[in-house]
Amino acid sequence: MEISTYLTLGFIAVGMVTDNPVLLAIPTALRAIANVAPSYFPLESPPSLLEKDVKKLTILEGYVDEIKRDLGLENMSVNLYVSHMVGENAFCLGNSSSLTGPVVGIGHTYFENFNSRELKRSSDYQRWQLILNSLSDEPLTLAKQLDNLPKGVRRDIFNLARKFKGVLTEKELKGVLAHELGHAKNNHLLKSGGYLGLIFALLTRIVPNHINLVGFLLLVKGMWTVMDGVSQHHEWEADLECQNASRYAEGLHLVTKKWLISSLVKGKAFSTYEGKVEEMLGSWDIGSSHPNHARRMRNALNMAANPKQTERSMSYTAKALSLIGGASLISKGALDAHNIARHFNYV
Numbered sequence: 001m002e003i004s005t006y007l008t009l010g011f012i013a014v015g016m017v018t019d020n021p022v023l024l025a026i027p028t029a030l031r032a033i034a035n036v037a038p039s040y041f042p043l044e045s046p047p048s049l050l051e052k053d054v055k056k057l058t059i060l061e062g063y064v065d066e067i068k069r070d071l072g073l074e075n076m077s078v079n080l081y082v083s084h085m086v087g088e089n090a091f092c093l094g095n096s097s098s099l100t101g102p103v104v105g106i107g108h109t110y111f112e113n114f115n116s117r118e119l120k121r122s123s124d125y126q127r128w129q130l131i132l133n134s135l136s137d138e139p140l141t142l143a144k145q146l147d148n149l150p151k152g153v154r155r156d157i158f159n160l161a162r163k164f165k166g167v168l169t170e171k172e173l174k175g176v177l178a179h180e181l182g183h184a185k186n187n188h189l190l191k192s193g194g195y196l197g198l199i200f201a202l203l204t205r206i207v208p209n210h211i212n213l214v215g216f217l218l219l220v221k222g223m224w225t226v227m228d229g230v231s232q233h234h235e236w237e238a239d240l241e242c243q244n245a246s247r248y249a250e251g252l253h254l255v256t257k258k259w260l261i262s263s264l265v266k267g268k269a270f271s272t273y274e275g276k277v278e279e280m281l282g283s284w285d286i287g288s289s290h291p292n293h294a295r296r297m298r299n300a301l302n303m304a305a306n307p308k309q310t311e312r313s314m315s316y317t318a319k320a321l322s323l324i325g326g327a328s329l330i331s332k333g334a335l336d337a338h339n340i341a342r343h344f345n346y347v
């Protein structure tokens with residue numbers, strides 16, 4: 001999804017500078033393909049698989065069928081493939097209404113490590129699983145536990161987290177796949193395209209008709225900041241799908257927990273991990289399309305504790321976003337109508 005976004009932006013920018021109608025039409029065409037027939041989206045050519053890999057992929061397709069049933073998507077045909085573009089991640093292109101069905105790409109690292117007997121037998125991996133289970137599922141408590149451990153033990157945990165972050169159990173992989181199918185079920189790609197148009201309409205209302213390059217870049221930055229907010233809302237919704245079909249929540253939570261542990265050694269250093277996680281929990285993650293891992297873990301716990309309240313507050317956010325978008329479109333329409341009327345009066 002992000003690649004299609006960058007491609008779109010690139011074509012818009014070059015198209016605007018060169019005033020080339022073909023380049024300007026490409027973003028619309030790409031968005032249309034991504035939504036209507038994602039199987040034809042020029043993302044990457046799926047790699048050819050060895051016989052053992054085909055068997056593995058068949059197992060994963062079985063998981064997808066199971067998740068589809070649990071998410072009420074029995075009639076949707078999903079195209080699952082191994083992506084070399086992402087390693088320890090997964091993504092979804094398309095919606096529940098896509099003619100060719102949505103495309104779910106699973107990162108090659110996840111795929112290669114899946115069901116690896118060698119890894120399961122390794123003593124380091126077994127040790128890592130024990131450590132992971134002994135650490136709290138609540139992000140702040142987890143950080144406090146890490147703070148209280150001797151430095152050497154902590155370093156060992158971080159090394160193991162880095163080494164095994166890309167190794168998922170069956171439960172964890174199902175959690176990731178359920179999250180991706182949650183995006184397709186909620187038509188997130190279609191909605192984000194709609195929001196992008198609405199935000200553009202709103203911003204062009206408040207910026208002058210002729211802007212210079214700096215103005216254009218600021219406009220794009222503004223649009224993207226708002227789109228990141230929309231995207232984060234979609235992440236919560238996809239996580240909520242895992243909660244609703246509750247057997248996928250635990251797997252996804254464990255993946256997020258691994259991500260959180262390995263992310264603690266990156267970025268700005270804090271005197272305590274508790275301090276770092278506290279800041280993460282209080283952050284709005286402005287400029288990021290995904291909420292940080294601490295917020296995701298905390299939110300998953302809140303969702304599990306108050307499912308009705310979470311669903312209600314999320315539907316309020318969705319309604320508020322639609323209202324802002326609708327208002328911007330109406331005001332843009334009214335302004336255009338006013339301009340046309342004025343034009344006819346004076347000519």
Ligand SMILES: [Zn+2]
Pocket residue numbers: 179180183234235238
């Ligand atoms: Zn997602």
